[in-house]
Amino acid sequence: xxxxxxxxxxxxxxxxxxxxxxxxxxxxxxxxxxxxxxxxxxxxxxxxxxxxxxxxxxxxxxxxxxxxxxxxxxxxxxxxxxxxxxxxxxxxxxxxxxxxxxxxxxxxxxxxxxxxxxxxxxxxxxxxxxxxxxxxxxxxxxxxxxxxxxxxxxxxxxxxxxxxxxxxxxxxxxxxxxxxxxxxxxxxxxxxxxxxxxxxxxxxxxxxxxxxxxxxxxxxxxxxxxxxxxxxxxxxxxxxxxxxxxxxxxxxxxxxxxxxxxxxxxxxxxxxxxxxxxxxxxxxxxxxxxxxxxxxxxxxxxxxxxxxxxxxxxxxxxxxxxxxxxxxxxxxxxxxxxxxxxx
Amino acid sequence: xxxxxxxxxxxxxxxxxxxxxxxxxxxxxxxxxxxxxxxxxxxxxxxxxxxxxxxxxxxxxxxxxxxxxxxxxxxxxxxxxxxxxxxxxxxxxxxxxxxxxxxxxxxxxxxxxxxxxxxxxxxxxxxxxxxxxxxxxxxxxxxxxxxxxxxxxxxxxxxxxxxxxxxxxxxxxxxxxxxxxxxxxxxxxxxxxxxxxxxxxxxxxxxxxxxxxxxxxxxxxxxxxxxxxxxxxxxxxxxxxxxxxxxxxxxxxxxxxxxxxxxxxxxxxxxxxxxxxxxxxxxxxxxxxxxxxxxxxxxxxxxxxxxxxxxxxxxxxxxxxxxxxxxxxxxxxxxxxxxxxxx
DNA sequence: TTGAAAGCGCTAACAT
DNA sequence: ATGTTAGCGCTTTCAA
Numbered sequence: 280x281x282x283x284x285x286x287x288x289x290x291x292x293x294x295x296x297x298x299x300x301x302x303x304x305x306x307x308x309x310x311x312x313x314x315x316x317x318x319x320x321x322x323x324x325x326x327x328x329x330x331x332x333x334x335x336x337x338x339x340x341x342x343x344x345x346x347x348x349x350x351x352x353x354x355x356x357x358x359x360x361x362x363x364x365x366x367x368x369x370x371x372x373x374x375x376x377x378x379x380x381x382x383x384x385x386x387x388x389x390x391x392x393x394x395x396x397x398x399x400x401x402x403x404x405x406x407x408x409x410x411x412x413x414x415x416x417x418x419x420x421x422x423x424x425x426x427x428x429x430x431x432x433x434x435x436x437x438x439x440x441x442x443x444x445x446x447x448x449x450x451x452x453x454x455x456x457x458x459x460x461x462x463x464x465x466x467x468x469x470x471x472x473x474x475x476x477x478x479x480x481x482x483x484x485x486x487x488x489x490x491x492x493x494x495x496x497x498x499x500x501x502x503x504x505x506x507x508x509x510x511x512x513x514x515x516x517x518x519x520x521x522x523x524x525x526x527x528x529x530x531x532x533x534x535x536x537x538x539x540x541x542x543x544x545x546x547x548x549x550x551x552x553x554x555x556x557x558x559x560x561x562x563x564x565x566x567x568x569x570x571x572x573x574x575x576x577x578x579x580x581x582x583x584x585x586x587x588x589x590x591x592x593x594x595x596x597x598x599x600x601x602x603x604x605x606x607x608x609x610x611x612x613x614x615x616x617x618x619x620x621x622x
Numbered sequence: 623x624x625x626x627x628x629x630x631x632x633x634x635x636x637x638x639x640x641x642x643x644x645x646x647x648x649x650x651x652x653x654x655x656x657x658x659x660x661x662x663x664x665x666x667x668x669x670x671x672x673x674x675x676x677x678x679x680x681x682x683x684x685x686x687x688x689x690x691x692x693x694x695x696x697x698x699x700x701x702x703x704x705x706x707x708x709x710x711x712x713x714x715x716x717x718x719x720x721x722x723x724x725x726x727x728x729x730x731x732x733x734x735x736x737x738x739x740x741x742x743x744x745x746x747x748x749x750x751x752x753x754x755x756x757x758x759x760x761x762x763x764x765x766x767x768x769x770x771x772x773x774x775x776x777x778x779x780x781x782x783x784x785x786x787x788x789x790x791x792x793x794x795x796x797x798x799x800x801x802x803x804x805x806x807x808x809x810x811x812x813x814x815x816x817x818x819x820x821x822x823x824x825x826x827x828x829x830x831x832x833x834x835x836x837x838x839x840x841x842x843x844x845x846x847x848x849x850x851x852x853x854x855x856x857x858x859x860x861x862x863x864x865x866x867x868x869x870x871x872x873x874x875x876x877x878x879x880x881x882x883x884x885x886x887x888x889x890x891x892x893x894x895x896x897x898x899x900x901x902x903x904x905x906x907x908x909x910x911x912x913x914x915x916x917x918x919x920x921x922x923x924x925x926x927x928x929x930x931x932x933x934x935x936x937x938x939x940x941x942x943x944x945x946x947x948x949x950x951x952x953x954x955x956x957x958x959x960x961x962x963x964x965x
Numbered sequence: 966t967t968g969a970a971a972g973c974g975c976t977a978a979c980a981t
Numbered sequence: 982a983t984g985t986t987a988g989c990g991c992t993t994t995c996a997a
Contacts, residue, residue: 293974304984309976319982338753340687341974345989349683351733372715379736388754389734390694393722410681411731519917549918574862575892577920636990647968652992662966684990688973980985
């Protein structure tokens with residue numbers, strides 16, 4: 280039942296038009312609309328009412344140019360390897376959701392870029408000095424570690440999700456993937472499963488770390504234990520076929536599979552079922568991420584838990600401190616093995 | 623092995639600094655950097671080289687203010703009902719991915735907003751005349767149909783994913799949810815399953831349409847047939863518990879379930895397994911969306927297919943036409959029943 | 966082919 | 982408490 284007074288439907292285009300209408304100066308309107316108390320409460324409210332009435336709101340582009348504060352954070356999903364489906368990977372999407380929340384809460388806008396670097400290393404440079412962004416968050420590092428390092432050397436407000444390597448200059452928040460991989464493999468090995476397989480594309484640096492951790496566990500387990508690598512892509516397009524082929528080619532002596540993600544684990548579960556192999560009786564399975572879907576499969580997935588929500592908060596708070604000129608350290612969060620039914 | 627010449631590491635802050643360095647005027651630099659052919663090829667290349675050398679790129683904020691072209695499209699995920707997990711819903715995430723692709727391809731940036739309208743209907747108004755956006759895409763309508771309608775009445779460059787209702791003013795691209803629901807229910811009814819259940823939160827207008835379609839199929843099936851509604855939320859937090867409770871409370875005569883999404887179907891599959899009920903023998907299940915995950919479950923999900931990729935393309939092309947001042951009609955795409963193992 | 970100058974819409978000293 | 986003024990950094994007529 281809101282009555283709209285449309286006496287003068289002439290659209291107010293800018294602050295000075297409104298100023299003229301209100302019989303004051305542009306400056307006053309600016310102050311009034313910003314809610315400053317330097318302006319008489321009465322006039323302030325009058326101007327605000329007028330603005331509301333005409334559906335006027337100050338142009339953000341101009342305001343942001345003038346103040347030098349864009350209020351925009353770039354969120355980048357690099358797709359170095361794995362051209363396609365990365366963005367639909369539920370892990371990254373969940374992280375994106377939490378980042379969106381954290382940024383919105385703090386009054387920042389979020390500019391999303393989904394970049395496929397291909398043969399050009401300039402994409403990040405171009406992004407950071409577009410003048411549009413106050414800072415950049417990277418959702419994963421893909422195979423772009425070197426590019427990120429180079430930009431981070433002179434561009435401070437940048438925080439990435441992913442691995443932290445000794446001596447790296449850019450600020451990273453992530454899980455200890457090595458330990459995660461180790462936990463997963465140890466869990467399988469402890470069940471007397473000595474011959475393992477790893478399903479994952481190690482061109483992603485985080486994935487590679489997971490494999491390294493698994494390898495370390497295997498090495499500790501002594502002779503007879505080993506782990507074989509299958510380069511399962513993260514993309515969901517032909518993942519099923521790839522996994523089917525891998526299972527077919529796989530040494531029948533292998534009784535434990537560690538997958539680089541829950542999504543891969545779920546697809547593997549499906550293919551094992553197709554082949555009539557029981558999980559965990561015939562083959563045990565450990566995933567990574569511990570997404571909600573891990574509890575929805577039959578059998579439920581054992582997995583390595585990553586703290587996504589906390590990670591997002593830590594990324595944003597670090598970024599804001601960096602925007603304010605502080606330095607911040609990287610954060611490596613501890614993974615946890617969640618034992619369910621699949622292993 | 624790229625050698626970087628860092629003779630003058632003094633950072634160039636704007637176009638006139640570069641102009642001074644090049645011994646030309648700001649205007650010339652602007653033209654040169656924009657690649658216009660009004661400027662001598664030699665000087666143009668010299669200026670471009672100089673810019674590259676100093677890692678200078680024109681401030682987008684200023685450029686966009688000046689030209690009035692922001693090059694930014696707002697992509698909004700409204701979370702009217704279902705405060706939390708919507709953004710992690712794989713359907714919407716996939717749509718977002720395709721939208722990101724389509725916009726990037728056309729040189730647009732994407733500003734993501736995840737809005738929880740709560741008690742305020744102004745969120746869309748505020749967004750559209752922030753002066754930052756050339757257009758707005760909405761990923762789903764949630765329960766904000768009225769708000770969208772009102773804004774669309776005076777703001778042209780807006781396209782939403784979702785239902786199209788007779789006489790609606792805003793441009794929508796979506797699936798014929800009614801027919802989709804009808805197909806799903808018909809498929810179950812054709813198997814002699816007369817007592818059905820619908821799992822979904824009909825506060826989402828798209829979801830409600832699906833139920834209506836199912837009801838229509840039930841009505842056509844004649845006496846004895848009926849369908850019961852269970853308001854399963856889309857959020858994944860406590861979905862499992864809700865579904866477990868619903869299954870417990872459900873009339874044992876019900877032998878077919880139509881779920882509002884594949885995600886709900888997957889969770890339902892899990893809970894049915896928990897209860898020792900076989901799918902499809904004891905209870906048949908039809909999902910909605912036909913996401914990749916529908917092929918990964920055991921048994922594989924029968925589902926209603928939505929054309930996400932095409933939908934994204936259609937949304938973007940319509941939006942661009944609207945930005946150019948054209949009118950565009952809505953698009954209602956036909957759903958398809960995909961029969962797999964669960965029904 | 967280039968330079969000078971105006972101005973996109975807003976904010977913040979500075980002045981009153 | 983309000984008006985005036987000078988830009989933020991860029992693009993684009995208009996003149997030369």
